[in-house]
Amino acid sequence: MKYIVVGLGSFGSALAVKLTEQGNEVIGIDTSMDKVESYKEKISHTICMDATDEFTVSGLPLKDTDMVVIAIGENRGANVMATALFKNMNVKKLVSRAIDSLHEKVLYAIGVHQIVHPEQESAERWAKKLCLKGILDSFELSEEFSIVEINVPTQFYGKTIKDINIRENFNLLILTTMSASEEKNLLGTSKQVFKVHGVADPNYVLHKEDILVVYGAKKDINRFVQSK
Incomplete structure (x- = not known):
């Protein structure tokens, strides 16, 4: 099979090397020339490029690739972008690395086929929550921008996403919505589960x-949270 592995950190490089050793054709991509050079003898092909640049990515042999793995772990923003x-390029199968639960939900909303969690093996999970009531979880895309989970403010109950006009009033974008519910397992213990509704529907x-x-x-x- 043919793979593209984006991000040659500890997880991505180990995966690309293993796939190559198993007889697959692998293209390993990273923005670091040092990493590209260090793995060029162990991975079928290595390329130094920015995988968030549409023009550059469009030049890859995507139609002939069976699976793309986004293994970027250090930069959530770059991972999501x-x-x-690659999802917009309609690749055959897309797998992405998730750092935490919110990251995972965002990736599923984008439409990835499978999520991998290499950090769980070492019990490391990075997350930064904003110190404001109503925000459940968050992760930073940059020093200025974030993606956050927020409880629906009471004044918006019964209104559609279109009605609350969040883009015009607060300059924010709703990526998706989730519903929380209680679910019992076979032992009768309750746990909270979340249903992701997919890409946000303005009429929801x-x-x-x-x-x-x-x-x-x-x-x-x-500003949006404080408006409550």
């Missing part, structure tokens, strides 16, 4: 149990 870009009616996954500048997110 690269994942979205918001309910008390819903959670918004919002993208935008931190100052605008804070």
Whole structure:
């Protein structure tokens, strides 16, 4: 089979080398020339390039590739952007690395086929929560922008996403919505589970149990939360 592995860190490089050793054709991609050079004898092909650049990515042999693995772990923003870009290129199968639960939900909303969690093996999970009531989880795309989970403010119960006009009023974008519910296992123990509704529908009616996954500048997110 033919693979493209984006990100030659500890996880991505180990995966690309292993796939090559098993007889697959692998293209390993990284922005670091040092990493590209160090693995050129162990991976079928290595390329130094920016996987978030549409023009560069369009030059890859995507139609002949069976699977693309986004293994970027150090930069969530680059991971999400690269994942979205390859998804838009309609690759046959797309797998992406998730660092935490919110990252995973965003990746599923984008439409990846499978999520991998290499950090779970070492019990490391990075997450930074904004110190404001109503924000459940967050991760930074950059120093200025974040993606956050927010409880639906009470004044928006029963309204559609279109009705709340969040883009015009707060300069924010709703990526998706989720519903929280309680589910019992075979032992009778309850746990909270989340249903992701996919790409946000402007006609979706918001309910008390819903959670918004919002993208935008931190100052605008804070302004939205404080408006409650």
